[in-house]
Amino acid sequence: MQRSRILGPIGIVWLGLTLGVIAYATRLGLFLAPVDALQGNVFRIIFYHVPHSMLSLLFPYVNLVASLFYLFWRQRDPLKSLTADAVAIASAEVTVVYASICLWTGMLWGRVEWGLWWTWDARLTSMLLLWLLYVSYLMLRKLSSTGQTQTLAAVLSVFAAIDVPIVYMSIKWWRTQHPAPIFFSGDPDAKMDPSMLPAFLWNVLGWAMWGIFLLCFRYALERRRQKREQDAALQAIEASLEMAQ
């Protein structure tokens, strides 16, 4: 009880800060950043597309780590393992949301720049496959019976994590239209203009904070659901004991 009394206000402050950062980043991105020399105003979608794609590559790691902790604690400390599972499901859902936004903004941008909604290029295909993997993870959670959902989902998460590098390499060999990455590519010509950088970084920060907020919110929701389930199970046991007397 004590903890939730502190965590509630922290959550609200965090949400307020997040909305502030997103508002400031939107102002920088949409109004203050200079117009791109080649693409005009269309390029401004980069401030949404790239942060979302970067973050949708980050949340799967949270999912994997939480799933590994779940498998480790499953027999040793079942209560702790439930918290790990709550983190796993929250991060999987946030991954699907961010990857969906990345794919959707990418399609809008591609329609204007390339004249195509979709092309089977390496980066697009691997992002789509990442999305498919995590949707299948959520489907498994939906379809499996209670009591073993967590274990099965954690196992599938390990499979997905091993699959991702193989997918990445295979698709790279298969196709290579999407511009080379601007960041971490080692190509000195492919660089963002310094005047655009602040808008970009503020957007990354804002959307990262928003993702963390969503993750924590979903986590708290899942914890409540777990607690309710435990209480119901406990009541059922007590009722059956009274009957026995």
Place this chain on the structure above:
Amino acid sequence: MSYFGHVFCHLRKDLQLEWRSRDSINGMLFFSLLVVVVFSLAFDPTAAMSRQIAGGILWVALLFASITALNQAWTREQRNRVLDAQRMSPSPPSALFLGKALANMLFVALVEVVLAPLFIVFYNLHALGQGWLFLVVMPLGTWALVCNGTFFAALGLRTRNRELLLPLILFPISIPALLGMMQATTAILTGEFEPGLWIRLLVAYNVAFTTVCLLLFETVLSAE
């Protein structure tokens, strides 16, 4: 009994069961034959075009056919609660998995042996590349499908909509392997590019996933 003794024991049991009923092999054979005929009618390909698409069609047919068999693979063990007995037996769980996967591998391989001549007839195929490489690509590709397929069939055993769930989780995971086998097969048939890279991909995929399947099977078997 040694580990491989257990594996062999499970394998022999599965082969014997299949020999008595022949359900899944007959089912797979007829199903993949139908897929080959339907695709042939749908695309009506010329000899040059069929070389381009045959690799894809072959593996899609095998993928769908093996799904039908894999869904049945573990239901046999559920009858009379055999699976619970096996969970209690002192043999290592991964031996049970390996035996089952090898049995499924043999079933699908048998289907391939029967299907290959039909494929050549219906699509007027002759390989322009190194045909002997099929001897490498076919077992590697089959194992990639069957190993994960057997594992996920066990994973979905106690879920609702078991038959639906298997393809839903097997397809996304198998996409790199499917890409590898289709590209390698097309490379051999057309002789336009080297299949070596894709064969290496299949080897890496098989090594990685066979290891994980063996390590995690116990967790899945006793997930409760």
